[in-house]
Amino acid sequence: MSVLRIINGKVHDPVNNIDGRIKDIFVRDGKIVESVPEDSPTIDASGMVVLPGGVDIHCHIAGHKVNMARKFQPEDHRKDAQLRVGELRSGTGGVVPSTFTTGYRYATLGYTTAMEAAVPPMSARHTLEEFHDTPVIDKGFYVLLANNIFLNQLLEKGRMEEFREAVAWWLNASKAYAIKLVNPGGDEPWKGRKNSNVDQLDQKISGFDLTPRKIIKALIDVSNDLGLPHPAHIHCNNLGHSGNYATTLDTMRTAEGRRVHITHIQFHSYGGKLGEKPTSKAAEIAEYINHHPNITADVGQVMFGNATIMTGDAPLTWLLRNMTHKKWINADTECESGCGILPFAYQGHVYTHALQWAVGLELFLLSKDPWRMVLSTDHPNGGSFENYPRLIRLLMDREFRNEEARKVNQKAIANTKLLDIDREMTMQEIAIITRAGPARILGLTDKGQLGVGADADITIYDENENREEMFNAARYVVKSGNIFIDNHEFREDRHGRIYHVAPDYDPAVEDTLRPFFEDYYTIQFDNYAVDDSYLGDHETVKPYPARFEEAKVSMT
Ligand SMILES: [Zn+2]
Numbered sequence: 001m002s003v004l005r006i007i008n009g010k011v012h013d014p015v016n017n018i019d020g021r022i023k024d025i026f027v028r029d030g031k032i033v034e035s036v037p038e039d040s041p042t043i044d045a046s047g048m049v050v051l052p053g054g055v056d057i058h059c060h061i062a063g064h065k066v067n068m069a070r071k072f073q074p075e076d077h078r079k080d081a082q083l084r085v086g087e088l089r090s091g092t093g094g095v096v097p098s099t100f101t102t103g104y105r106y107a108t109l110g111y112t113t114a115m116e117a118a119v120p121p122m123s124a125r126h127t128l129e130e131f132h133d134t135p136v137i138d139k140g141f142y143v144l145l146a147n148n149i150f151l152n153q154l155l156e157k158g159r160m161e162e163f164r165e166a167v168a169w170w171l172n173a174s175k176a177y178a179i180k181l182v183n184p185g186g187d188e189p190w191k192g193r194k195n196s197n198v199d200q201l202d203q204k205i206s207g208f209d210l211t212p213r214k215i216i217k218a219l220i221d222v223s224n225d226l227g228l229p230h231p232a233h234i235h236c237n238n239l240g241h242s243g244n245y246a247t248t249l250d251t252m253r254t255a256e257g258r259r260v261h262i263t264h265i266q267f268h269s270y271g272g273k274l275g276e277k278p279t280s281k282a283a284e285i286a287e288y289i290n291h292h293p294n295i296t297a298d299v300g301q302v303m304f305g306n307a308t309i310m311t312g313d314a315p316l317t318w319l320l321r322n323m324t325h326k327k328w329i330n331a332d333t334e335c336e337s338g339c340g341i342l343p344f345a346y347q348g349h350v351y352t353h354a355l356q357w358a359v360g361l362e363l364f365l366l367s368k369d370p371w372r373m374v375l376s377t378d379h380p381n382g383g384s385f386e387n388y389p390r391l392i393r394l395l396m397d398r399e400f401r402n403e404e405a406r407k408v409n410q411k412a413i414a415n416t417k418l419l420d421i422d423r424e425m426t427m428q429e430i431a432i433i434t435r436a437g438p439a440r441i442l443g444l445t446d447k448g449q450l451g452v453g454a455d456a457d458i459t460i461y462d463e464n465e466n467r468e469e470m471f472n473a474a475r476y477v478v479k480s481g482n483i484f485i486d487n488h489e490f491r492e493d494r495h496g497r498i499y500h501v502a503p504d505y506d507p508a509v510e511d512t513l514r515p516f517f518e519d520y521y522t523i524q525f526d527n528y529a530v531d532d533s534y535l536g537d538h539e540t541v542k543p544y545p546a547r548f549e550e551a552k553v554s555m556t
Contacts, residue, residue: 002028002029002481003026003027003028003036003037003040003041004026004027004036004040004041004042004043004456004478004481004483005024005025005026005027005036005038005040005041005042005043006024006025006026006027006042006043006045006050006458006460006476006478007024007042007043007044007045008022008024008044008045008046009022009023009024009025009045009046009048009049009050009460010022010045010048010049010050010463011023011025011050011051011450012049012050012051012427012428012430012431013051013052013431013436013449013450013451014428014431014432014435014436014449015436015440015448015449015450015451016449016450016451018450019428020427020428023050025050025450025458026040027456027458027478027481028481029481030455030456030480030481030482031453031454031455031456031481032450032451032452032453032454032455032456033452034452043460043476043483045460045476047462047463048460048461048462048463048475049427049460049461049462049463049470050450050458050459050460051110051431051434051435051458051459051460051461052431052435052436052439052447052448052449052450052454052457052458052459053110053111053112053113053435053447053455053457053458053459053477053478053479054106054109054110054111054112054113054388054434054435054459055111055112055113055114055434055435055438055439055442055444055447055448056106056111056113056114056115056376056379056385056438057115057261057298057374057376057438057441057442058115058117058233058263058264058298058300058376058378059114059115059116059117059376059378059379059385060116060117060118060310060378060379060380060381061099061102061114061116061130061134061139061379062099062102062116062126062127062130062131062134062139062141063116063119063123063126063127063130063141064119064120064123064126064127064331064333064339065118065123065310065331065339065341066096066116066130066310067126067130068329068331068341069096069308069310069329069341069380070092070096070098072327072329072341072343073094073095073096073308073343076094076095076096076306076343077092077093077094077098079094080092080093080094080097081093089135089493091104093105094306095306095307095308095343095380095383095384096308096310096380099130099133099134100133100134100135102134103134103135103136103137103496104135104136104490105385105386106136106137106385107135107136107137107474107477107479107484107485107490108473108474108477108485109385109386109388109389109471109472109473109474110459110461110471110474110477111137111385111388112136112137112138112447112457112459112477112479112496113137113138113139113439113444113447113457113496114137114138114139114385115139115140115141115142115177115442116131116139116140116141116142117141117142117180117233117263117378118141118142118144118180118182118235118311118312119141119142119143119144119174119176119180120143120144120312120333120336120337120339121143121144121170121173121174121176121336121528122333122334122336122523122528123333124141124143124173124174124175124176124530125530125534127141128175128498128530128534128535129534131498132495132536134495134496135493135494135495135496136477136479136484136492136493136494136495136496137479137496138447138457138479138496138497138498138499139496139498139499140176140177140178140498140499140500141176141177142176142177142178142179142180142230142233143170143171143174143176143178143179143180144180144181144182144312144336144337145167145170145179145180145181145219145336146180146181146182146183146184146185146215146216146219147182147183147184147185147186147187147188147312147336147337147338148170148188148335148336148337149188149335149336149520150166150335150513150516151163151166151167151170152185152188152205152208152210152215153208154166155210155214155215155218156208156209156210160218162509162512163218163222164222164225164226165505165506165508165509166505166509166512166513167179167219167222167226168222168226168503168504168505169505169509169510169513171226171228171501171502171503172502172503172505172529173528173529173530174529174530175498175500175530175534175535176500176501177229177230177442177499177500177501177541178223178228178229178230178231178232178233178442178501179219179222179223179228179232179233180233180234180235180312181215181216181219181232181233181234181235182235182311182312182313182337183197183198183235183236183237183239183312183313183315183316184198184212184215184216184219184234184236184237185198185205185208185210185211185212185215185237186198186199186205186212186237186313186315187312187313187314187315187337187338188205188207188208188338189205189206189207189208190314190315190338191314191332191338192207193206193207197315198212198237199237199238199241199247200212200237200247201213201216201237201247201250201251201254212237213250213254216232216234216251216254217254219232220232220254220255220258220259220260221258223259223260224258224259226501226503226543227503227543228443228501228503228543229442229443229444229501229541229542229543230261230441230442230443231258231259231260231261231296232260232261233261233263234251234260234261234262234263235263235264235311235312235313236248236251236262236268237251238268239264239267239268239311239313239316240267240270240316240319240320241270241274241278242270242271242272242273242274242275242276242277242278242279243270243271243272243273243274243278244268244269244270245268245269245270245271245281245284245285247268248262248265248268248269248285249284249285249288252288252289252292252295255294255295257292257294258294259294259296260294260295260296261295261296261297261298261441262295262296262297263297263298263300263376263378264298264299264300264376264378264381264382265285265297265298265299265300265363265373266282266299266300266301266302266356266359266360266363266382267300267356267378267381267382268285269281269282269284269285269359269363270355270359277351277352277355278352278355279355279415280355280358280359280362280415280416280417282359282362282363282366282416282417283362283366283417285363286362286363286366286367286368286373287366289367289369289372289373290367290368290369293369293372295372296371296372296373296374296441297363297372297373297374298373298374298375298376298378298438299360299363299364299373299374299375299376300360300376300377300378300381300382301357301360301361301364301375301376301377301382301383301387301391302346302353302356302357302360302377302382302383303346303357303377303382303383303384303387303390303391304346304347304348304353304357304383304408305345305346305383305384305387306343306344306345306383306384307343307344307345307346307380307381307382307383307384308341308342308343308344308380308381309340309341309342309343309344309381310339310340310341310342310380310381311339311340311381312337312338312339313338313340314330314331314332314338314339314340315338315340316340317329317330317340317341317342318330318340320342320344321340321342324342324344326342326343326344327342327343328340328341328342329341329342334520334521334522335520335521346382346383348407348408348409349408349409350409351409351411351412352412353408353409353412354408354409354412354413355409355412355415355416356382357408358405358412358413358416358418359416360382361394361395361401361418361421362416362417362418362421364395364425364433365395365418365421365423365425366417366421370425370429370432370433370437371432371436371437371440371441372437372441373433373437374432374433374434374437374438374441375388375391375392375433375434375438377391388434388471389467389468389469389470389471389472390468392425392430392434392467392468392471393466393467393468393471395424395425395429395430395433396424396425396426396427396430396467397424397467398421398422398423398424401418402419405418405419430467435447435448435449436448436449443541444499444541455480456478456479456480456481457478457479457480458476458477458478459474459476459477459478460474460475460476460477460478461474461475462475473488475487475488479492479494479496480494480496480497482494495536495537496537497537497538497539498535498536498537498538498539499538499539499541500535500538500539500540500541501540501541502540503543510525513525
């Protein structure tokens, strides 16, 4: 469909300062436009709320580890098979849904973009192939570079020019969208030597003349120098450990004013002593971020029920497996990352789980700038993305939140400020933390907004006092100008677009890389890089400064 009118809807479009005003939206050829002829196809959105399509800045939906997690939990799929409906394909759901179920269910919630958050370069090809099998949503991925032996060796020798060229080469070779750091410097030694994970930023990394801080600083610098649309995306050291908020603050200080994104920050906001029960340091973390506009974060909210831990932080999964005694996977991706997978369930009566749940909510509610503390559950680590509607209700409805808080471990709740917080997020704030904010942090200026020229990714919900019910099922979902969900029914099954970056680099760096690959990789250097044919329908996003000047959008 090339033209569309959406009339009489109550529009929330924070980028364009539209806060619940009745406004008509016009679409032509996949973009929002000034007007279209009156006899164009029309959705009458009277009594409905119109928002830009949702943007998930951090989830795990495609690639090697996700596929291993699927195969690993057949019992989870058996409970939740999605049968073929009309032209739509069948699939399985559960905590780690199949590719097509992932696409359909994101769309059902009104999400039109989702970013896969952790891909080793070697898994890039697999990830892109799964992307092509994930319908409706646009997507991209972040490539793991903070436990890369070749890059570590350049860093320890201070060969910074070559480091920068090699990072740019790796972004091109993998077709990634951004640089991801997971447990910087800790996984690589841990894979080979007992007790060799790191827990301090200035600690020497076993086997290298290098510290985590040097890796963090270098990758923040390169992200900024290359002008990547999204800054370095950091999973800090010491995830999940009591007292880790100090490491998180230290990591944020290391940015020294440069842009950086701290991911699933809930898992990094704990006080207490190592080995003892955690306490909440959400207030301290929120306070720091409130005063440092260069820092953005997503929460990584824990939701009660089933989850699957899947992370490049392999030592963490090993620790958790000692606690849960469940099946788990540990995978070593050659010279470039580790990986752990473990089925998990968050339970309200368990002190630590209840504390994690409350810490996440505190972070949302104590952060003054919703543009910089955005919504995620780190799907499926903190719980499935299918929990987003319930999470939105917790943020918008204080009475409901307090009722839920009274059902869980009370010692944990007493160790937080949750019950003292009156704030209820407004619809405009929800539009920011689920759409406008993540899009801005990603540098995807055509998303998360409904201004003229923006992508026509639009969701329309029936207004409902119960916000969980409201956000559970969009009445209409328009993606790139096509109506995918029409009055609650799927009509379309087209594929989304892939977003990636392609920064310039000096090809001479390949002469340094080739012998390293010949010596240490199982894959031939010439077979390693993913070629353009894997991209399909895609957009190569331009460097950040140029892009943002064009769009005249500034970070808040
Ligand atoms: Zn994650």
